[in-house]
Amino acid sequence: MITPGAGGTNAKYAILTLIEVGKPPAIFQSLVGANMLSYVESAPNGIHTFLNLTPILMKEGILNHVVMPAFEAAAYNGTILNVPVSVHSGFVLYMNLNLLRKYDLPIPYNLTTLEYDTMELVHHGITPWMVPGADGGYDQEQLWFAIFLSLGGPQLMNELIYGTIPLSNSTFQRIFNETNRIFLNFTSYNYPGWQSLTWTQGIALVSQGSAAFEVDVDSATNYLFDFQNITVYPAIEPYIEWNNVTVVAIPFSGTQNYFPLVMDAIAIPVSPQENQAIQFMNYWISYAGQQVWTRWKAVTYYINGTDWYNTPQQWYMYQHLLATKPNNFVIDPLSLFADVDGELYSGLLALQQQGASALPLWNSTFTSAMHQEESEWLAAAKLGLGYLGFPGHPFAGYYPPWVNS
Template identity: 45%
Template sequence: MIAIIAAIVVVIVVVAVVVVVVEEKRPTTTTSKDVEFYTWWATEGKVALDKLAPAFHNATGYTLQPYVSPGAGGSNAIYAILSLIEAGKPPATFQVHFGPAMLSYVEAAPNGINSFVNMGPVAEQMNLTNNSLPEVIEAGEFNGHLLSLPVDLHQGAQLYFNPQLLKKYNVPIPTNLSTLISDTKTLESDGVTPWIIPGGDGGWDQLNVWEDIFLALAGNKMYDEFMYGTLNMSNPTVANTINETSDIYSLFQNDSYSGEQSMTWTQAISEVTSGQVAFQVNGNWYTNYAYDFLNVTNYPAVAPYTSWTNISLMSEDFPNTSQYFVMVTDSVAVPTGSTQTAGLIFAKYFASWAGQMVFTKWKAVTFYDNVTTDYFNTPAQWYSYQLAKSTPGNDWVYQLSDGGLFAGPLASAESAMASFSESFTPSSSSSTFQGAVSVLDASLKQVLSSEEQQWMSANSLGLGYMGSPGHPFGGYLPPWANTSANATVTAHATSDYHTNSRNADNVQYVYMSPFGLSFLENMVTLAVPKA
């Protein structure tokens, strides 16, 4: 009990310090024409945002005032924003992933869903629900409630490689998991470092690799069950899949770059483009970073590019996942209050066709479904957009590491993967590795339990699944929402798909803090330096 009380006290202090520090650093809005925007875009996202800001000012007369809190996948910004919201001092607008990540803010807000502008009527007024890829809108809805506006469409689960390196050592482009494993072993035997899995992002990169292997082995149903926390790890099939995922991950980790522990994902890219390392996993924001900062153009691993000899960066869907579109969508949420008018003007411009043409040229692709001319900076972006348009709705999943988990479970999953990766080496005994696997399994069970609890809390607020009645995201419904009213319809079956109104009901919501005991304990773990 003393330990628990001490942990809670530490976390209260940590959260208080976060609020104080952020308050001291947050930009000062000097006029009613300034719009404060909290974001984690510090690299390729900042380049794209810097292109958007003057266009926004010219179109509206408002001036964007970004506050950047760097960190892969928003790992720092998420908790700073959560702390401000729980303290009743939300930013005017902020970046948030679609997927359950948004629900963490709802559960932290003193007035729940009423603390945020209802974007359902806004999207209808903008005609987004008719002109967008329906899966994108579904990923941001919770039982029909849209709480933020989308501003891009990213594709996760991408394998990056230098095709000239593979040709030099006569290994094929790995279009399936077996070939990727074989390539890894062949390159290692030839003295080439097959993998780079950076350790400087707090476990985010490791989770990227692990979740992609898991999707390749498990398919989208188990992946969706992980997202909702309902995956039964006691089921023999599930347990075997989890164990195989960790085994394959360990092969890639053991054959990875020796200097990666302190590197971030952006620092690792040049090791791939220069031919020092064969493979790196990431989302397609990697493409924009390489273009913006390394002057390297990424190409999809399709003809005619696969026969070109002057390409140093190529990407493909992670082997055995090409059936699925693994999405990540950034969005803008607007808290209610004195700054909501300006915040909504920014969100609407960002999500508009005009805003999309500026921003997504430099980052990700657009979610509008009517693009017929390639306006993107790289061939890989255009290819990703075409894949999004052609992938059936039931084959979409939301990437776990970038919005697919609530804030607490995400932090726990990243921490677990970082610890797992540090628990064994190529020379470790079988018993040491199996011990590390057992610890990881126990951690994943806790992640799943916490994730399910968070979803149950959301369900009690009427926000219990992604999508709207009749249109669940990816065609999947969690058990608590699997009713005839929410049953799946055939994706894209009619031309007026997603034209039904999604205005949020006027319901009073009970405030529920996201800082449960497991989340607090995890925050203490992250806050206290390792011995």
């Protein structure tokens, strides 16, 4: 049986505990990026606890038919320890189209328009934002880093995943401070009772028109379809003219050229059950397996996929995946080292709860998190796992400084 353990779930920490005591599951779900290295760090036998899945993928020829940045994000100097089974996008802006229509507001394709729409909705007595608080900081992280990407572009985000952001640089400081300003502005107009709501409750309330905007991983698309009987459409023509469309989505304002990867993946520890686990994995990542799985969840990474999806928004995101240039891919902070991500969660939740008075603490938390991320990558580098990607093909074209030192 596969054990879930991807981002934002208690199962992730349960799996870490099992690995620490030398009893990993036969196969388990995780996220790509530094997140998987958290499991390697916790294992008594380190990297030798897990199968290197690169030779299997090479033998199957899968790497010849996929969007390569998706697999670069899963490789550490060519070693793949967990294989992606779907591609989600982080930083998706969900909108109640009826509210925008009612007050004749434009679709906020850029950040300036999103700020304008926010204040116009406030002027009309409408709650503009849904940023739930019962997910421990997940929702705050999605919103803050969506703003950060919109203002700073992919280079800063790709430095973030290694903790190598130039913290004292004046350009970074300007972007960081402006991100804080906009985040505090948006969250000051948040839905009443947000502290006790989860993202699933929040996105349901947005669909009902109780708030206008929510930023989430695009798993919200499938949640609305499966549990609320609501189809999400991309916020483009002709859908925004259709009267039956209530919920639309776009990559967060100003990030339409980027793709923030959030990818569920499966890892296989060395065990007596590894051959059965490999057989299961091979079906899941096959073209046929992808048709079954991603119809209901996320999108596939195969470059020759067709529109087998349940929602128009999934097909739109698949086309967006194919159209994104390699250097414009980024990795959602959900895929940072688990302890670092947890630190950012708590820091941003405190910032929303306390407002501007918490900025000094948030600045300190962010700095501490970046130092910790870099430290853990330096430890991975000593194991030969010091960057995302393959030799000669790093993720998003970026090598961290220690690779060339």
